[in-house]
Amino acid sequence: MKKFLFLVIILSNFNSYIIGNNTKGLLKQPLGIFLTWQQDPTTTMTIDWHVESEETRESVFRYRISGENSAWTLDTASQYPFPFSERTIQRIEVTGLNAGTEYEFKLGDYQRIYKFRTMPENNFRPIRFVDGGDVSTGERFRTMNKIAMKYDPDFIIWGGDLAYANAKKDNLKAWYKWFDGIKEDLITEDGRVVPIVLTIGNHDVTNHHYPYAESTMKEKGMWYDFIKQVKSNQFPESTTEWRNENAPFYYGLFAFPGHPGYGVLDFGSYLSLICLDSSHSNLVSGKQTDWLENVLQQRAGKMAHIIPFYHKQAYPSKRVHPGGVRSQFWSVQIFKNWVPLFEKYGVKVALEHDDHTFKRTYPLLKDRIAPSGIVYIGDGAWGVDPETPKTPDEVWYLEKTASMNHVVVVTLQGPFQHFLMINNEGKAIDEYPETPKVSQ
CATH class of the missing domain: 3.60.21.10 (Metallo-dependent phosphatases)
Known part of the structure; x- marks a missing residue:
């Protein structure tokens, strides 16, 4: 009986992992994610995400202003090798953004929706x-x-x-x-x-x-x-x-x-x-x-x-x-x-x-x-x-x-x-x- 209960618990946890991390083949999040800037932080954002090199993950980057439920704007990331690794870096710089605005974005075919904030046009707020x-x-x-x-x-x-x-x-x-x-x-x-x-x-x-x-x-x-x-x-x-x-x-x-x-x-x-x-x-x-x-x-x-x-x-x-x-x-x-x-x-x-x-x-x-x-x-x-x-x-x-x-x-x-x-x-x-x- 104890062995049976132990097996049930293991299977339950495994199913929870699958449901939480893979819905209809969509992984929840990439191996790594890193945001930075190359140009004015009020109107741009550079986004990196890391994938296994052998995976044919989408390079599509989707973004929109948070809370508007509008259509996603689509762009395509460039790919760079992760040094000495089996991973690949997907990178995109998004320009022409609105200052002081929160955006939501999706990475390739990963499930999770992320957000970033552009910096305000002035520093009237802290x-x-x-x-x-x-x-x-x-x-x-x-x-x-x-x-x-x-x-x-x-x-x-x-x-x-x-x-x-x-x-x-x-x-x-x-x-x-x-x-x-x-x-x-x-x-x-x-x-x-x-x-x-x-x-x-x-x-x-x-x-x-x-x-x-x-x-x-x-x-x-x-x-x-x-x-x-x-x-x-x-x-x-x-x-x-x-x-x-x-x-x-x-x-x-x-x-x-x-x-x-x-x-x-x-x-x-x-x-x-x-x-x-x-x-x-x-x-x-x-x-x-x-x-x-x-x-x-x-x-x-x-x-x-x-x-x-x-x-x-x-x-x-x-x-x-x-x-x-x-x-x-x-x-x-x-x-x-x-x-x-x-x-x-x-x-x-x-x-x-x-x-x-x-x-x-x-x-x-x-x-x-x-x-x-x-x-x-x-x-x-x-x-x-x-x-x-x-x-x-x-x-x-x-x-x-x-x-x-x-x-x-x-x-x-x-x-x-x-x-x-x-x-x-x-x-x-x-x-x-x-x-x-x-x-x-």
Whole structure:
């Protein structure tokens, strides 16, 4: 009798699975789904979905404004290989959308109906996004995903070190797990998929930096020659071939705005989000710095908010000697090449990552504390084990540090910016600027 009941339960669960995931041959959802932008987020959206390569799944993308029950608009996705995998990426960029509008969409012949929101034409209403970096794939990653979603973000930005696969094909399953976390955590109950904007980190490429890792250069006795060449702008810029070979997942899995490795997203006329490559697949100096100055010069005084984000830091919290001397060549490069441009063209806050800690600096101008300076926030501890930062007593530019996982909840409205730092227990650990306390 017990064996009979056990069999009934097994068959019941199997039937429930079939009914829930396959109705008249329609699978409920794809293997992976990822939304981002290549152009103005007020009128476009780029959608990826992943399928098994041997499956002859439809490439048709259907969308319409939510709630209107009108006919679906149909388009056809392009197909791209998922590096080192049996999967295929279906990708489509939808343009000409209405600003500030919710759309519903269907992917091929999958059953589930999803939603996305275009960004509003202006920021009269609060614009909210969540920043973090050093993402990983484990339990901490999933915890912070869920905490981020409590703030109903318009989008998420991740500042590098995504799945910690180190560009190795043997680590393919890390990417599967990473996309599983996105599919399971970063879609609301009613099906809204949160777009994600990315930049590259050292664990997204082979050897951590372009063209070689510091340790490799030292072993070959080339390190000082390399530094000399970079400082004199004599080192060659990276190529498409180099990037595809040394960052096959990063460049194979995602669509980006602008130049491979760095670009800018303009949200209407209120936000320029500048995605930078801190010398992982492109040099900090040279073409990227020239490009950055041009981008900042064109937007200064025209955009209410100009926010750069990148992996390595100009003002690190862990990789810094007591007193404030940077311990990494890459941080020195960012400090010398990018920071003067941030200061010249009116950047108020820059988002940094990499150290697996939390930090917020004082407002800084010309490497001094100044009320009109730039605040550097972050240091990348979304899903990794936190490291121990230097304290404000040890390093002059640090106003607050902590060893804990965190996300940065950014709210923009009109000309105002607000940054709220939330830890892995869902508690606020810092705020900038601090909300004035109302006296009783």
